[in-house]
Amino acid sequence: MQADYAVVTAKPKGTPSSIKVAAFVVSSWLPGNKDREKRNSYTIDRFKPKMGTAELPTAEVTYNGAVAYPVGPLEKGLANVVGVVLSLSRLHVGLGMAAGALRVAREASLYAQFRTAFGVPVSSFPLMMNQINDINQFAQRSAAGAFKVYSEYIHFGEKLIAGIRDLEKIGDIEDRKRRFRLRELVMLQKIVVADEAPAMIRMAISFFGGHGIMEDFLSLPRLHRDSMIMELWEGPRNVLLTQIHRDFQRVKDWYPADEFIRDLLVSTDKDIVEKYAAEFVRIISHESLLRNDIETLTLCRDWQKFSTKLFRAYQEQALAELDFNGKPIKFSRLLRKFKKEKL
Ligand SMILES: Cc1cc2nc3c(=O)[nH]c(=O)nc-3n(C[C@H](O)[C@H](O)[C@H](O)COP(=O)(O)OP(=O)(O)OC[C@H]3O[C@@H](n4cnc5c(N)ncnc54)[C@H](O)[C@@H]3O)c2cc1C
Numbered sequence: 001m002q003a004d005y006a007v008v009t010a011k012p013k014g015t016p017s018s019i020k021v022a023a024f025v026v027s028s029w030l031p032g033n034k035d036r037e038k039r040n041s042y043t044i045d046r047f048k049p050k051m052g053t054a055e056l057p058t059a060e061v062t063y064n065g066a067v068a069y070p071v072g073p074l075e076k077g078l079a080n081v082v083g084v085v086l087s088l089s090r091l092h093v094g095l096g097m098a099a100g101a102l103r104v105a106r107e108a109s110l111y112a113q114f115r116t117a118f119g120v121p122v123s124s125f126p127l128m129m130n131q132i133n134d135i136n137q138f139a140q141r142s143a144a145g146a147f148k149v150y151s152e153y154i155h156f157g158e159k160l161i162a163g164i165r166d167l168e169k170i171g172d173i174e175d176r177k178r179r180f181r182l183r184e185l186v187m188l189q190k191i192v193v194a195d196e197a198p199a200m201i202r203m204a205i206s207f208f209g210g211h212g213i214m215e216d217f218l219s220l221p222r223l224h225r226d227s228m229i230m231e232l233w234e235g236p237r238n239v240l241l242t243q244i245h246r247d248f249q250r251v252k253d254w255y256p257a258d259e260f261i262r263d264l265l266v267s268t269d270k271d272i273v274e275k276y277a278a279e280f281v282r283i284i285s286h287e288s289l290l291r292n293d294i295e296t297l298t299l300c301r302d303w304q305k306f307s308t309k310l311f312r313a314y315q316e317q318a319l320a321e322l323d324f325n326g327k328p329i330k331f332s333r334l335l336r337k338f339k340k341e342k343l
Helices: 074-114 126-155 173-207 220-232 237-250 257-264 270-285 294-322 331-342
Strands: 005-010 022-027 042-047 059-063 068-070
Touching: 005 074, 022 074, 074 126, 074 173, 074 220, 074 331, 126 173, 126 294, 173 220, 173 237, 173 257, 173 294, 237 270, 237 294, 257 270, 257 294, 270 294
Parallel strands: none
Antiparallel strands: 005 022, 022 068, 042 059
């Protein structure tokens, strides 16, 4: 609600495309009106309570005579909003959650070194050591994966293509496949990172004991609330799993599912790649996720599990490619540094 521009969808009246949904940019203020706090003919009717999240206010809004500018052809509004606006937003979910994970992992690991029980830091108990490793691993692979996906977006000049039909207009088959990989990776990343983040942040909160809940000096509860929203907006998991499944059936003549896995996991162990390729082919060969029978129910469960395994393998590959050799962050070293700076 605090943005200066909104992308909205609406049906234009009295045009041949009035049955279709069009996309518009609506500025919050017409030129010169921001300082005067005079809005572009819209009212904010009601703010929405959202599990206590406050950074990104959501509201019910009525536009009444607001000036709006069409974006793209009027009859392609929905395709552009889903294929371009939502895809970009889904990329941001991946980057945002990875950035949050790095912070959460750092703060939680440092606190575990600071807090002592029975005279030793809680970070030295094996139960805690496993959890610290899990959180750090999650943060590192999420960040490496997010940058790898984003580098593909940069490769295409930070331009997205709206739908499969437009994608199929690309003559160069290798280029088209690479574009398709980016499209699917954006959805897979959104599903997997947003699904794992709330569980990881909840575990990090537990490192702080009671302080984890109380929010006296900690922002992990805030990040936890935000992560719950990431899971739902910009397309919930089931919807994206259905979309990916349908996409692969549409492109099977020029991009078989097993070839996609081989192209995606180029530097992963070959045995794993072939196992994943066979599993993916089996899942995609099932003609529809919308049938209500026992095979489809089982397959949906398999697809849900496999989607996580597949994107994790991609993240782990991204992390291995980085060959990151960072030293674990030490609370005692940081404390010495801060004390020295204070003196
Ligand atoms: C804080 C917040 C801000 C938002 N801001 C905006 C905004 O600025 N602009 C905007 O346009 N939208 C916005 N949204 C809407 C958001 O994109 C949708 O809420 C989200 O995509 C989920 O759609 P839905 O609410 O209709 O859920 P539904 O589609 O009703 O989903 C409900 C459940 O049904 C499942 N489901 C749905 N379809 C299928 C299917 N085919 N197969 C299997 N399962 C299915 C879903 O996975 C989910 O579990 C916002 C949402 C939130 C929470």
